[in-house]
Amino acid sequence: MPLPPSPGTAQHCSIDLANSEIQLPGGKSFDALASPEDTTQWLIVRGLVPQEAALQSYCQNRLVTLRSQIRKAFHASATGTPVAREVLQGINAALLAAPSTPLLHHEPDKGFFRALEHPATQLTEHAMSRLAEDAAALLSSEEAGLLAQCEAEPCTRYLLKTHGRRHWCSTRCGDRVRAARSYAKKKSQQDSSAA
Numbered sequence: 001m002p003l004p005p006s007p008g009t010a011q012h013c014s015i016d017l018a019n020s021e022i023q024l025p026g027g028k029s030f031d032a033l034a035s036p037e038d039t040t041q042w043l044i045v046r047g048l049v050p051q052e053a054a055l056q057s058y059c060q061n062r063l064v065t066l067r068s069q070i071r072k073a074f075h076a077s078a079t080g081t082p083v084a085r086e087v088l089q090g091i092n093a094a095l096l097a098a099p100s101t102p103l104l105h106h107e108p109d110k111g112f113f114r115a116l117e118h119p120a121t122q123l124t125e126h127a128m129s130r131l132a133e134d135a136a137a138l139l140s141s142e143e144a145g146l147l148a149q150c151e152a153e154p155c156t157r158y159l160l161k162t163h164g165r166r167h168w169c170s171t172r173c174g175d176r177v178r179a180a181r182s183y184a185k186k187k188s189q190q191d192s193s194a195a
């Protein structure tokens with residue numbers, strides 16, 4: 001992980017997902033979902049699939065698509081712009097992909113209990129529905145007003161502006177903005193004294 005998690009990531013797995021692809025200075029980028037193995041590991045670490053899970057590339061692609069839809073919805077929310085119908089459809093399809101209501105069970109020694117159905121074949125669906133649920137809850141809550149994209153180019157990570165006017169995802173991005181500003185200020189002073 002080349003950058004520490006942005007504010008809000010710990011509370012929202014959907015922000016975590018949105019930020020799993022990072023644009024770094026110098027045209028470099030880092031994608032935590034670059035392969036089926038990386039994607040599986042990303043989900044295991046976050047407790048979204050069990051330890052023994054092994055996703056195929058088909059499932060990796062579905063997760064990457066959901067990430068792009070969540071990023072588009074975040075962008076619409078942060079900028080107050082309309083969101084495409086396909087984006088809503090994609091997030092809603094993920095929401096509906098797995099049952100989110102714990103069903104009633106009964107076992108002689110345990111009695112009645114409720115538990116989510118977790119068929120082994122639906123690991124990806126469960127992970128996607130939890131990520132989509134988090135995104136839907138965030139986007140429709142008052143907290144959505146805090147959602148912003150990092151302003152330190154080329155970074156495109158999302159964050160919750162929990163620290164007042166802070167508009168970047170990490171101290172590293174903040175330092176880069178400050179360094180760029182002071183360079184621009186010095187340069188304009190030099191230019192005006194040269195003129």
Ligand SMILES: [Zn+2]
Pocket residue numbers: 150151152155156157168169170173
């Ligand atoms: Zn940033």
